[in-house]
Amino acid sequence: MVDAPSGRSLVVDAVTHRYxxxxxAVENINLDIKGGEIIALLGPSGCGKTTLLRIIxxxxxxxxxxxxxxxxxxxxxxxxxRAVGIVFQNYALFPHLSISENVAYGLAARGIDKAxxxxxxxxxxxxxQLPAMAERLPRQLSGGQQQxxxxxxxLAIKPSILLLDEPFAALDKNLRLDMQIEVKRLQRVSGIxxxxxxxxQEEALSMADRVAVLSHGKLEQFGSPSxxxxxxxxxxxxxxxxxxxxxxxxxxxxxxxxxxxxxxAGAEIIxxxxxxxxxxxxxxxxxxxxxxxQFVGDETGxxxxxxxxxxxxxxxxxxxxxxxxxxxxxxxxRIGETRALESGAAxxxxxxxxxxxxxxxxxx
Amino acid sequence: MGAAPAARDVTSxxxxxxxxxxxxxxxxxxxxxxxxxWLSLHNDTAGLHWGxxxxxxxxxxxxxxxxxxxxxxxxxxxxxVCLVLGFPIAWLYQRVGPKLQTVIILxxxxxxxxxxxxxTFAWIVILGRQGIINATLQSLGLIDTPLKLLYTQFGVVIxxxxxxxxxxxxxxxxxxxxxxxxxDDASCSLGAGSWRTFxxxxxxxxxxxxxxxxTLTYAAAITAFITQSLIGGGQMLFMPMYLYQQxxxxxxxxxxxxxxxxxxxxxxxxxxxxxxxxxxxxxxGGA
Ligand SMILES: Nc1ncnc2c1ncn2[C@@H]1O[C@H](COP(=O)(O)OP(=O)(O)O)[C@@H](O)[C@H]1O
Ligand SMILES: [Mg+2]
Numbered sequence: 001m002v003d004a005p006s007g008r009s010l011v012v013d014a015v016t017h018r019y020x021x022x023x024x025a026v027e028n029i030n031l032d033i034k035g036g037e038i039i040a041l042l043g044p045s046g047c048g049k050t051t052l053l054r055i056i057x058x059x060x061x062x063x064x065x066x067x068x069x070x071x072x073x074x075x076x077x078x079x080x081x082r083a084v085g086i087v088f089q090n091y092a093l094f095p096h097l098s099i100s101e102n103v104a105y106g107l108a109a110r111g112i113d114k115a116x117x118x119x120x121x122x123x124x125x126x127x128x129q130l131p132a133m134a135e136r137l138p139r140q141l142s143g144g145q146q147q148x149x150x151x152x153x154x155l156a157i158k159p160s161i162l163l164l165d166e167p168f169a170a171l172d173k174n175l176r177l178d179m180q181i182e183v184k185r186l187q188r189v190s191g192i193x194x195x196x197x198x199x200x201q202e203e204a205l206s207m208a209d210r211v212a213v214l215s216h217g218k219l220e221q222f223g224s225p226s227x228x229x230x231x232x233x234x235x236x237x238x239x240x241x242x243x244x245x246x247x248x249x250x251x252x253x254x255x256x257x258x259x260x261x262x263x264x265a266g267a268e269i270i271x272x273x274x275x276x277x278x279x280x281x282x283x284x285x286x287x288x289x290x291x292x293x294q295f296v297g298d299e300t301g302x303x304x305x306x307x308x309x310x311x312x313x314x315x316x317x318x319x320x321x322x323x324x325x326x327x328x329x330x331x332x333x334r335i336g337e338t339r340a341l342e343s344g345a346a347x348x349x350x351x352x353x354x355x356x357x358x359x360x361x362x363x364x
Numbered sequence: 365m366g367a368a369p370a371a372r373d374v375t376s377x378x379x380x381x382x383x384x385x386x387x388x389x390x391x392x393x394x395x396x397x398x399x400x401x402w403l404s405l406h407n408d409t410a411g412l413h414w415g416x417x418x419x420x421x422x423x424x425x426x427x428x429x430x431x432x433x434x435x436x437x438x439x440x441x442x443x444x445v446c447l448v449l450g451f452p453i454a455w456l457y458q459r460v461g462p463k464l465q466t467v468i469i470l471x472x473x474x475x476x477x478x479x480x481x482x483x484t485f486a487w488i489v490i491l492g493r494q495g496i497i498n499a500t501l502q503s504l505g506l507i508d509t510p511l512k513l514l515y516t517q518f519g520v521v522i523x524x525x526x527x528x529x530x531x532x533x534x535x536x537x538x539x540x541x542x543x544x545x546x547x548d549d550a551s552c553s554l555g556a557g558s559w560r561t562f563x564x565x566x567x568x569x570x571x572x573x574x575x576x577x578x579t580l581t582y583a584a585a586i587t588a589f590i591t592q593s594l595i596g597g598g599q600m601l602f603m604p605m606y607l608y609q610q611x612x613x614x615x616x617x618x619x620x621x622x623x624x625x626x627x628x629x630x631x632x633x634x635x636x637x638x639x640x641x642x643x644x645x646x647x648x649g650g651a
Binding site for chain 2: 058080085086088090092093110153
């Protein structure tokens with residue numbers, strides 16, 4: 001295998017990049033990544049993920065800040081001296097070279113003799129479960145197979161960091177899951193520090209040890225998948241990762257750990273001040289995920305009228321219109337005979353727990 | 365066999381569409397070529413005696429063979445100059461912004477937008493004894509007597525290379541544009557330096573464009589009658605002028621016809637070498 005776990009730490013230190021055209025693609029990003037971690041860079045298209053990846057690989061010289069791999073500041077090193085492996089979204093296999101030549105390419109560049117090169121290439125092809133494909137050309141392989149070859153090629157140089165740019169975006173759903181498992185397996189055995197760029201939140205949450213959420217070139221949050229999902233620090237993270245109901249309201253009273261909010265929908269609830277301290281009387285947006293809302297029988301919670309109930313396999317999603325006219329989704333696990341609700345039924349809703357309602361200062 | 369009639373319909377339809385062009389070729393290309401061949405099979409100008417005498421004459425005459433050799437060599441030199449100068453331009457084109465791309469295309473196409481005669485006379489002005497190059501070098505004190513540039517092989521190669529440059533550059537631009545720019549980055553991230561990336565990735569993948577460009581440039585350079593004659597002057601004789609002298613001045617039509625056929629075959633041979641190379645490299649290219 002790729003010998004001893006070779007994961008080196010990676011520090012992105014206050015990196016800012018402005019393209020010559022003037023576009024500010026990446027703004028003051030700080031990431032402190034431990035050796036052997038899998039990190040997902042998650043954000044919508046155009047938020048600067050690829051730019052940050054190319055800065056780490058050395059293809060773009062950042063305007064400000066430093067990249068530190070292990071103990072070395074690598075800013076002065078060209079890409080071919082950084083020992084950073086990359087898997088491109090379109091795989092970028094060399095179309096005129098055989099699979100085994102593709103995998104051995106980086107070894108040839110290091111002056112390793114042909115026999116050792118071929119042995120190593122074969123070993124890596126076995127690792128990615130394609131031992132019989134060595135003599136074929138890339139175009140004779142399926143998308144998933146090409147992806148495996150791209151992985152083997154990147155791993156061949158024993159990189160200290162492995163970067164993957166939207167590696168699964170071009171694969172269909174089943175194959176994507178296979179490859180996600182494959183990458184995770186390879187990462188576990190090799191111990192290579194890995195950075196996966198993705199705009200798919202499920203992928204980020206399922207694969208990564210920690211997730212860095214980007215928006216408009218800024219780092220919104222960097223934390224474990226459960227941090228990002230359950231304790232989002234910004235309204236953007238709360239809405240981008242998973243789905244959520246946004247309910248406007250006014251702060252009645254607040255301290256550091258809890259805030260009483262009067263929702264426009266017509267109830268007072270306790271919420272968690274998620275984006276820092278809240279001031280009394282200020283307008284807030286309260287985010288409650290559909291699965292964190294429940295129907296209540298008594299007079300607590302806020303009132304609404306059921307619009308439609310959608311049975312989605314394991315869950316049932318109800319669309320409810322609240323008193324202020326906005327729509328709210330409620331997701332119920334389908335246990336036994338989950339009550340199908342009539343359209344037009346009057347219901348009352350409340351969050352499952354105060355910690356599951358996140359209040360953010362409203363931005364206008 | 366139910367689908368056969370439909371399939372035949374499509375085929376005959378396609379052939380019908382090609383008929384006007386086929387007729388045009390038959391009348392204006394195949395027929396004159398056959399006539400030329402028929403003419404070349406006569407041993408005397410009067411056309412009374414049949415035989416292969418004209419071909420024997422050409423192939424045993426050192427002077428004629430010399431003209432053929434220097435023409436083929438001229439083509440090779442012009443092609444080499446165009447390739448060496450054209451490749452960096454094509455490479456640059458794929459790496460600059462859209463504005464600079466327009467400028468480059470304009471510069472590349474410029475030779476095609478002026479008449480051959482005008483371009484060639486411009487070169488006479490540049491290369492002549494009192495031309496721009498000699499005047500500049502003399503005024504800088506770098507030379508005492510003017511260099512002989514006009515009426516030399518060097519002059520002909522340079523002038524032809526400028527004229528034929530678009531034929532090389534345009535296919536190269538197309539070929540380089542088809543190469544995924546990520547391949548460059550992939551090679552680099554795998555530890556390869558610029559030279560390895562160039563020779564292992566860029567060059568093999570641009571081979572289809574190189575071969576197309578070389579074929580076009582070569583064929584155009586060896587048949588460029590006006591530029592060859594005006595820049596080469598009287599001292600240098602290439603096949604097109606040789607042919608012209610035999611036909612027009614000496615009225616030796618059968619020999620001129622034989623020269624044409626031999627020249628045609630020589631060009632076809634060179635072009636087919638290029639095409640064979642191209643077919644071998646087609647495994648590359650692709651997506
Ligand atoms: N070569 C470039 N020149 C100028 N602007 C660019 C260039 N590449 C990307 N950008 C801009 O930088 C921003 C971030 O792009 P990118 O890093 O590709 O985002 P992502 O990979 O997250 O989709 C975008 O607004 C994009 O328009
Ligand atoms: Mg991208």
